Amino acid sequence: MARVSQAHLDARRQQILDAARRCFVRNGFHATSMADLLAEAKMSAGGLYRYFNSKDEIVTAIAAQALHGVSGAIEAVIGAQTLPPLHTIVRRLAGEGSPLCADRDAARLLVQIWAEAARSPRIQERFQEAFSGAEAVIGTLIAEYQRRGLISPEVNHTQAARLLIGLLHGFVVQRALLPDAHPDTFNPGLAGLIFGGTS
Amino acid sequence: MARVSQAHLDARRQQILDAARRCFVRNGFHATSMADLLAEAKMSAGGLYRYFNSKDEIVTAIAAQALHGVSGAIEAVIGAQTLPPLHTIVRRLAGEGSPLCADRDAARLLVQIWAEAARSPRIQERFQEAFSGAEAVIGTLIAEYQRRGLISPEVNHTQAARLLIGLLHGFVVQRALLPDAHPDTFNPGLAGLIFGGTS
Amino acid sequence: MARVSQAHLDARRQQILDAARRCFVRNGFHATSMADLLAEAKMSAGGLYRYFNSKDEIVTAIAAQALHGVSGAIEAVIGAQTLPPLHTIVRRLAGEGSPLCADRDAARLLVQIWAEAARSPRIQERFQEAFSGAEAVIGTLIAEYQRRGLISPEVNHTQAARLLIGLLHGFVVQRALLPDAHPDTFNPGLAGLIFGGTS
Amino acid sequence: MARVSQAHLDARRQQILDAARRCFVRNGFHATSMADLLAEAKMSAGGLYRYFNSKDEIVTAIAAQALHGVSGAIEAVIGAQTLPPLHTIVRRLAGEGSPLCADRDAARLLVQIWAEAARSPRIQERFQEAFSGAEAVIGTLIAEYQRRGLISPEVNHTQAARLLIGLLHGFVVQRALLPDAHPDTFNPGLAGLIFGGTS
DNA sequence: AATGAATGAGAATTCATTCAT
DNA sequence: AATGAATGAATTCTCATTCAT
Numbered sequence: 001m002a003r004v005s006q007a008h009l010d011a012r013r014q015q016i017l018d019a020a021r022r023c024f025v026r027n028g029f030h031a032t033s034m035a036d037l038l039a040e041a042k043m044s045a046g047g048l049y050r051y052f053n054s055k056d057e058i059v060t061a062i063a064a065q066a067l068h069g070v071s072g073a074i075e076a077v078i079g080a081q082t083l084p085p086l087h088t089i090v091r092r093l094a095g096e097g098s099p100l101c102a103d104r105d106a107a108r109l110l111v112q113i114w115a116e117a118a119r120s121p122r123i124q125e126r127f128q129e130a131f132s133g134a135e136a137v138i139g140t141l142i143a144e145y146q147r148r149g150l151i152s153p154e155v156n157h158t159q160a161a162r163l164l165i166g167l168l169h170g171f172v173v174q175r176a177l178l179p180d181a182h183p184d185t186f187n188p189g190l191a192g193l194i195f196g197g198t199s
Numbered sequence: 200m201a202r203v204s205q206a207h208l209d210a211r212r213q214q215i216l217d218a219a220r221r222c223f224v225r226n227g228f229h230a231t232s233m234a235d236l237l238a239e240a241k242m243s244a245g246g247l248y249r250y251f252n253s254k255d256e257i258v259t260a261i262a263a264q265a266l267h268g269v270s271g272a273i274e275a276v277i278g279a280q281t282l283p284p285l286h287t288i289v290r291r292l293a294g295e296g297s298p299l300c301a302d303r304d305a306a307r308l309l310v311q312i313w314a315e316a317a318r319s320p321r322i323q324e325r326f327q328e329a330f331s332g333a334e335a336v337i338g339t340l341i342a343e344y345q346r347r348g349l350i351s352p353e354v355n356h357t358q359a360a361r362l363l364i365g366l367l368h369g370f371v372v373q374r375a376l377l378p379d380a381h382p383d384t385f386n387p388g389l390a391g392l393i394f395g396g397t398s
Numbered sequence: 399m400a401r402v403s404q405a406h407l408d409a410r411r412q413q414i415l416d417a418a419r420r421c422f423v424r425n426g427f428h429a430t431s432m433a434d435l436l437a438e439a440k441m442s443a444g445g446l447y448r449y450f451n452s453k454d455e456i457v458t459a460i461a462a463q464a465l466h467g468v469s470g471a472i473e474a475v476i477g478a479q480t481l482p483p484l485h486t487i488v489r490r491l492a493g494e495g496s497p498l499c500a501d502r503d504a505a506r507l508l509v510q511i512w513a514e515a516a517r518s519p520r521i522q523e524r525f526q527e528a529f530s531g532a533e534a535v536i537g538t539l540i541a542e543y544q545r546r547g548l549i550s551p552e553v554n555h556t557q558a559a560r561l562l563i564g565l566l567h568g569f570v571v572q573r574a575l576l577p578d579a580h581p582d583t584f585n586p587g588l589a590g591l592i593f594g595g596t597s
Numbered sequence: 598m599a600r601v602s603q604a605h606l607d608a609r610r611q612q613i614l615d616a617a618r619r620c621f622v623r624n625g626f627h628a629t630s631m632a633d634l635l636a637e638a639k640m641s642a643g644g645l646y647r648y649f650n651s652k653d654e655i656v657t658a659i660a661a662q663a664l665h666g667v668s669g670a671i672e673a674v675i676g677a678q679t680l681p682p683l684h685t686i687v688r689r690l691a692g693e694g695s696p697l698c699a700d701r702d703a704a705r706l707l708v709q710i711w712a713e714a715a716r717s718p719r720i721q722e723r724f725q726e727a728f729s730g731a732e733a734v735i736g737t738l739i740a741e742y743q744r745r746g747l748i749s750p751e752v753n754h755t756q757a758a759r760l761l762i763g764l765l766h767g768f769v770v771q772r773a774l775l776p777d778a779h780p781d782t783f784n785p786g787l788a789g790l791i792f793g794g795t796s
Numbered sequence: 797a798a799t800g801a802a803t804g805a806g807a808a809t810t811c812a813t814t815c816a817t
Numbered sequence: 818a819a820t821g822a823a824t825g826a827a828t829t830c831t832c833a834t835t836c837a838t
Binding site: 425426427428429484506509510512513514515516517522525526529540549550552553554557558559560561562563564565566567568569571572574575576579583584586587588590591 | 623624625626628683713714721725739748751752753758760761763765767774778782783786789
Binding site for chain 1: 831833
């Protein structure tokens with residue numbers, strides 16, 4: 001039946017998503033027209049609509065991919081053999097060599113996605129799924145720290161995880177909107193202020 | 200000259216901004232049409248355009264007001280006579296009684312504004328102004344803590360301030376997108392995990 | 399009854415028309431908004447509408463005034479005691495010192511009026527009235543030339559008059575649209591080519 | 598590449614221009630809305646905008662076509678093998694069988710174009726180009742008459758050409774605005790009054 | 797499978813005009 | 818008489834999507 005291989009279809013689909021991501025980073029979801037996207041992907045309108053039924057579907061796919069990427073990156077970092085010290089968590093997650101690598105483009109895309117998630121139940125759902133995943137993984141990390149006596153056993157896993165994810169998200173905002181934001185300057189604040197201080 | 204009082208003009212302008220804010224919270228900047236906005240404000244198109252020259256001008260005004268509101272709220276909290284313990288900072292800033300009061304609507308609006316700031320140099324500028332203001336105020340707070348010996352004197356003010364603002368922004372994201380996010384559950388994470396733990 | 403003198407009313411009306419003429423010369427009838435006109439006349443909308451019922455009425459009044467001015471100027475020149483030689487007719491009518499004085503502004507206004515006359519029966523009527531008047535006056539001039547033996551008695555008055563008016567209109571077009579058009583350079587063509595040549 | 602032939606695209610473009618010309622003749626440039634034009638062309642808005650980027654572009658194209666048509670027609674008539682007598686020039690140029698054929702519609706369109714040229718530098722430029730072309734061609738005609746001894750060698754070519762073009766334009770005004778204007782009644786004036794008379 | 801011309805609803809904005817003050 | 822805030826229909830143009838080829 002199929003006239004072209006599945007691999008070809010997948011590649012074409014990814015070509016569209018890659019082009020879309022570049023456009024969305026540049027201009028956001030709404031200010032990117034299908035014409036922009038088609039030009040970036042070097043495709044025809046009719047061609048694209050074989051792979052996605054609507055612009056919205058592309059937006060959702062990009063959002064899902066990005067959100068899944070974030071929680072995946074968190075799992076990758078956390079799952080590493082050697083447990084990183086907590087105060088390096090943001091650099092580990094968002095720094096240059098990390099699987100998440102929150103460079104400015106990635107950060108901008110995430111901010112766009114959050115904004116869209118606030119309007120689209122579909123994307124909000126994806127956000128919550130990814131968030132829950134990260135929460136669980138980081139909860140396990142907390143438990144491990146507690147097992148090793150590095151964190152008080154009274155700390156609530158979920159609350160602690162949300163705080164760490166919040167730190168990461170806060171960094172993403174700065175990365176997206178401040179020219180000089182960088183994991184290496186965000187991290188010391190974490191180390192110095194909080195772990196070095198007392199309440 | 201004017202046949203209506205300045206107060207009336209100001210009220211009308213605010214009526215537009217209030218309607219715009221409600222629409223933008225609900226649907227974001229781009230998915231809100233001028234028709235939506237006009238219906239919400241119960242105004243005619245021509246009438247509105249006496250107060251703002253374009254939709255963009257309204258968006259910018261809303262963004263400026265909101266960003267300025269955040270840094271103003273931070274100043275208000277920090278400037279209070281009694282210095283709050285650091286680990287209550289997010290609740291103080293974003294909690295129910297606070298001047299910022301990051302309820303879900305306010306949080307959603309902020310997320311929209313960040314997304315728009317990533318595209319609009321004008322709004323990005325406003326973000327950076329507000330950010331710098333908050334940075335300075337919190338820097339002063341850090342210094343005060345250091346003077347009192349509560350924080351190590353080696354901590355860099357700017358880095359520490361950025362971290363605290365990041366915590367706040369991270370909470371805003373959760374407030375906007377998680378149904379159960381609340382300052383009272385975010386704060387304990389801060390207290391428990393970080394101040395109660397060791398690196 | 400009247401709270402202000404008739405003279406005041408007339409002056410106000412003329413103030414509007416003068417402002418309108420300046421706007422129309424600059425931008426044409428359609429590209430001039432009532433707001434432009436109100437600013438130029440330093441009046442309020444409500445105020446103006448006491449003197450004219452619509453923008454169209456102002457346009458028509460300006461057109462009528464201008465067209466009547468042209469035929470009036472022709473009468474003035476023709477009616478002079480000393481009969482001007484025919485080949486100086488355009489300079490006499492359109493030159494610096496003439497009552498018509500087709501400077502660039504006046505020429506541009508006339509061209510606007512013709513364009514509007516092609517759409518508006520009301521203005522076309524005014525054009526035809528003014529044209530008939532000029533035709534009659536120039537017809538009389540032709541007759542006088544014939545009486546003096548300067549023109550063949552076989553020449554049809556109307557046809558000759560239309561030709562002369564055509565010359566004048568042709569000059570107006572050039573005056574409006576060519577930077578270097580001038581009665582002094584248009585006239586010699588008339589003198590040299592036609593009266594100096596033979597068929 | 599294209600799924601329709603170039604001929605189809607050209608035809609579509611011309612279909613738009615033809616519809617536009619009909620609308621503009623009827624109502625002028627400004628009083629013709631895009632909706633009018635779309636209805637006349639039996640096209641959708643989106644379709645039309647593939648061929649022209651703006652209403653202004655259509656106006657400019659129509660103006661350019663018409664102005665170029667006039668100077669082209671002048672060249673065609675002047676370039677004929679047999680040199681026409683000067684006093685038949687307007688009939689030759691504007692009469693029924695001529696390439697210019699200044700029927701009422703064409704005349705009205707020209708008058709609209711002049712009015713627009715007074716406001717639009719772009720169209721004014723086109724007018725001046727076409728005018729220069731016609732000036733040059735008619736200058737050559739004058740020279741030929743002079744070579745044959747039919748016109749005094751002292752006559753300035755440019756001035757004479759401008760006068761003849763002025764005659765033509767003057768006729769166009771009458772054709773546009775007087776119900777009974779016709780080349781056959783304009784010409785005799787030229788023949789009778791001027792060539793038959795003496796100064 | 798792919799193209800790109802075509803659609804038409806909907807977007808932001810303007811403008812002549814009205815009318816409460 | 819005069820003001821200018823307000824109206825809302827109309828304007829130009831865009832855009833996601835479809836479908837004949």
